[in-house]
Amino acid sequence: MAKTDAKKSGDGVYYNENAKKGNPWWFQIMVNGKRVTRRGFRTRTEAKKERDALSADLNRGQYIDPTKVTYGEYFADWLAGRDNIEASTREMYQSYFNKHISKHLGSIQLSKLSALDIKKFITHLRTKGINDEPGFEKGLGDESVKRIYSVVDASLNSAESFELITRNPTAKIPKGEKPKVEKKERQIWDNDSVKLVLASSKGTTRFWIAYFLAIMTGMRQGEILGLQWADVDFEKATIRVRRSLRKNKTEFKSVKNASSVRVISISPLTVGFLKEHRDIIEMEKKKLGRLYQDNDLVVCSSKGTPAYASKVLEKWYDICDKYKPAHEPRITYHDLRHQSASIMLNEREDIRVVSKRLGHSTVAQTLNTYSHLLPTGQETAVLSLDRAVGIDIE
Structure with missing residues (x-):
C-alpha cells in the first residue's frame, strides 16, 4: 500500500x-x-x-455537484480549462461538441453516462453522421469518428482523474468495438507524372509556387503559407521554417513542435523559381502602391494578404483534374509533402536527412510513416542465396 x-x-x-x-x-x-x-x-x-x-x-454558491452536472456542462468547463492546446484545436473540439456530441450526450448526467450511451453515439456517427433523417445510412468516415470519440474519451479520463466519476465508461467498451482507423499507404504519383503536372500547370495560378515548394521541400501546408521572404536565404540556398499560418485565418502560430523549427536546403531549380515568383510580387506591389498589404509572404493573394488554405486546395484540385494522367489518383495538397518524402527515399537518401527535412520529432516517426517506401535489402540477399546454392538451370 x-x-x-x-x-x-x-x-x-x-x-x-x-x-x-x-x-x-x-x-x-x-x-x-x-x-x-x-x-x-x-x-x-x-x-x-x-x-x-x-x-x-x-463561497459564491457556484459549486456544481458532480452528481447533478450534465456531460455538456462538464465538457464546457473541461474545454475552458485546457490551457495547453492551440486555439485551432479548441475550435475543433468545440465544433465536434456543437455538431455531434451535444445532441446525443450533452443532456445526460455526467455520473450516469454509460458505456452503452457511448456505443450508441459511435454507431450514430458511423451510420448517420450529423444527419437524422429516417433511412439515412451514410455516416462519417473512420478518421472523423475516431477523432470525435478521442475527444470524448479524453474529457472523461480527466473527469475520472478528478474523481467526478468513479470510472471512465469507455473503459467498459470492448477494444474491438472502439473506433479505429486502418493504416493506409499514402497515395503518391510516379516521378514522370509529377514532372508532367508541374510543367503543364506552371503559370495557371499564383499558387503554383506553393505546390512546387511542397514537393521540393516537404514542408507542411501551413508552413508554406506562413513562409516569409525574410526566411529565404538565396545566397546560402536555404529556407528557415519557424512559423505557420493558421488554417483559413490571417494570423501566424508557432510551428508544430521544436523539431519543426528547421533549416531546409533548397535546390538551384527551387532558387530560380522563387526569384521568378518574387519578381511577380514586386510588380504587384508597384501596381497597387499603398493598397498593397505587404506581409512579406511568399505565397499570398494579389493584394499581399495571406492565402486561405481552402482556396489553395481548390486550385490544386483544378490542376489535378486538368493535368494529371488518367492512371494517377486524385491527391490532396498535403499529399505533396508525402510525394517529396517518397522521391527522396526512392532515391536512397539517408532516412535521417529525410526526417530532418520533414520536421519529424524522431527518425522512428519517419520510419513508421514511410517504411513501405524503404528499400528492403532483399535484392542482394536473394543473390547471395543463388551463389550459395549454385544449381544450374538446364
Whole structure:
C-alpha cells in the first residue's frame, strides 16, 4: 500500500502519495457535509490553486455537484480549462461538441453516462453522421469518428482523474468495438507524372509556387503559407521554417513542435523559381502602391494578404483534374509533402536527412510513416542465396 504523507498548513491539508509517480498530490474538502477529493496534481502548489478555486466557488454558491452536472456542462468547463492546446484545436473540439456530441450526450448526467450511451453515439456517427433523417445510412468516415470519440474519451479520463466519476465508461467498451482507423499507404504519383503536372500547370495560378515548394521541400501546408521572404536565404540556398499560418485565418502560430523549427536546403531549380515568383510580387506591389498589404509572404493573394488554405486546395484540385494522367489518383495538397518524402527515399537518401527535412520529432516517426517506401535489402540477399546454392538451370 502506498505511503501517504499529509502536509498541514493554514490553508488546508494536502497529501502526497510517495509511491505514486507522476501527479502524486491531492486534497480533500468538505462540501455540504460530504468529503470531496481532487487528485492528479504534480505539485502541492497546483493542488492548493485548485483547492482555492473550489473554495471560492463554494463561497459564491457556484459549486456544481458532480452528481447533478450534465456531460455538456462538464465538457464546457473541461474545454475552458485546457490551457495547453492551440486555439485551432479548441475550435475543433468545440465544433465536434456543437455538431455531434451535444445532441446525443450533452443532456445526460455526467455520473450516469454509460458505456452503452457511448456505443450508441459511435454507431450514430458511423451510420448517420450529423444527419437524422429516417433511412439515412451514410455516416462519417473512420478518421472523423475516431477523432470525435478521442475527444470524448479524453474529457472523461480527466473527469475520472478528478474523481467526478468513479470510472471512465469507455473503459467498459470492448477494444474491438472502439473506433479505429486502418493504416493506409499514402497515395503518391510516379516521378514522370509529377514532372508532367508541374510543367503543364506552371503559370495557371499564383499558387503554383506553393505546390512546387511542397514537393521540393516537404514542408507542411501551413508552413508554406506562413513562409516569409525574410526566411529565404538565396545566397546560402536555404529556407528557415519557424512559423505557420493558421488554417483559413490571417494570423501566424508557432510551428508544430521544436523539431519543426528547421533549416531546409533548397535546390538551384527551387532558387530560380522563387526569384521568378518574387519578381511577380514586386510588380504587384508597384501596381497597387499603398493598397498593397505587404506581409512579406511568399505565397499570398494579389493584394499581399495571406492565402486561405481552402482556396489553395481548390486550385490544386483544378490542376489535378486538368493535368494529371488518367492512371494517377486524385491527391490532396498535403499529399505533396508525402510525394517529396517518397522521391527522396526512392532515391536512397539517408532516412535521417529525410526526417530532418520533414520536421519529424524522431527518425522512428519517419520510419513508421514511410517504411513501405524503404528499400528492403532483399535484392542482394536473394543473390547471395543463388551463389550459395549454385544449381544450374538446364
